[in-house]
Amino acid sequence: MKVQRLFLVAIFCLSYTQLVKGETLPNCPEKCGNVTLEYPFGSSPGCWRAEDPTFNLSCTNEKLFYKGVEVVEISHSSQLRLLFPASYVCYNSNGHLANGTYYYMDLGNLTISDNNTVTALGCNSYAFVSSNGTRRQSVGCISACDDLSHEANGECNGEGCCQNPVPAGNNWFIVRSYRFDNDTSVQPIFKSQCIYAFLVENGKFKYNASEIYSYLQNRNVGFGFPVVLDWSIKGETCGQLGEKKCGVNGICSNSASGIGYKCKCKGGYHGNPYLRNGCQDINECTTNTIHKHNCSRSSICENTLGHFRCNCRSGYELNTTTNACQPKGTPGYVEWTRIVLGFFPPPHPKH
Structure with a gap:
């Protein structure tokens, strides 16, 4: 029998970019x-x-x-990303249980996001996550190895690896891994391996059977995977509070997971909506590629609170369809022709 191995590539992508400076209370660490x-x-x-x-x-x-x-x-989008360890069980060379552990956590007022999956890694095993919160739920998957040759394609499709989506909204969970056969039916290559169960953020785990990667060996220590949690301010709703709990230029919305609310900045503003003056105006007229104006080259962008406008020099007026400047009284179809052919009036002179 050709020896097959399980390989693991965990794609953590932990260098998450913060778009704005950390916003905290005065004199607090950022x-x-x-x-x-x-x-x-x-x-x-x-x-x-x-x-x-x-x-x-x-x-x-x-x-x-x-x-x-x-x-x-x-x-700012009311999510927290953590590194959760894996639950595991390990077997000796005779296929008997050697050691293992399972993982559970009370999240307090945080809840599991539906941007996660429960994953089982190993042959003839299954994993499940039980959670409790708005309602009690259990989700799992089965990983079989009936034909080890199928395992070499590297897909997490039930041959040596399986995954299943996790529902959102619960604030307590436990993750466990099990093997559902006896030691006589375990393939020799897997007799001294561990099987794992873990939560992981969607897209942050890749199962690969290529020998480019080091295969997963016996280990009795956990290793972490990124998991996304949702958070909100609990105990009150927007109907009870109005907008008073969010900062200036912030908008209140009710939480989808129980009684609570979340804040976000109004359109044209960014920052921390939970601070009184945390939502700051976005200057769309700068070179910011994320929040950029759509004024044409023939018009001049002017930033306003929460928005911007496109201005034209004297003798020209703005075509609101194209946001381009055209001589006053020019039919719209003429301006479209100029844009297609690349003709623009001279830009507004700088003072």
């Missing part, structure tokens, strides 16, 4: 190592939202933690 802190989270006394200890993080040796689990990103 970073812990490479992670940018954002209120209502904080790592020092008086720096997190006092009404909810969920937002109390700890910074140790330049790493950020929530209940002992490493945090790698806090986003």
Whole structure:
């Protein structure tokens, strides 16, 4: 029998780009190592939202933690990204259970995002995640190895690896791995291997059977995978609060996972909507490629609060369809012809 091996490539992509400077309360740390802190989270006394200890993080040796689990990103879109370890069971050369562990966590007012999957890695095994919150749920998958030759294609399709989506909204979960056969039916190559079960963010795990990568050997220590959690301000709704709990130019929306609310900046603003003046005007007239104006080359962009406008020099007027300047009284079809052919009036002179 041709020896087949399981190979693992975990694509963490942990260098998440922060688009804006960390926004915290005055005199509070803005970073812990490479992670940018954002209120209502904080790592020092008086720096997190006092009404909810969920937002109390700890910074140790330049790493950020929530209940002992490493945090790698806090986003304005009400999500938290952490590194969760894997549950596992390991077997000796006779196929008997040697050691293992399972992982569980109470997330407080955080909830599991539906941007995650439960994954099982290993032959003739299954994994499941049980969660509790808005309702009790269990989700799992089965990984078989009936024909090891199928495992070499590197797809996580049930041959040595399986995945299943995880529902959102629960704040307590447990992940466990099991083998469903006895030691006599285990293929020799797998007798001294471990089987794993873990949550992982969608797109951040790739199963590959190529010998370019080091194969997964016996180990009795966990290893982390990025997992996305949702967060909101619990206990009140927008109907009870109006907009008063969000900062200036912030918008309140109710949480989809229980009683709570989230804030976001109005269109044309960016920043931290949980701070009083955290939402700042976006200057669309700069070279910012993310929030760029759509004025034509013949018009001049002028930034306004929450928006922008396209201005024309004296004697010209704006065609609101093309955002281009044309001589006053020019029919629209003439301006379209100029744009197609690349003719523009001279730009507004700088003063």
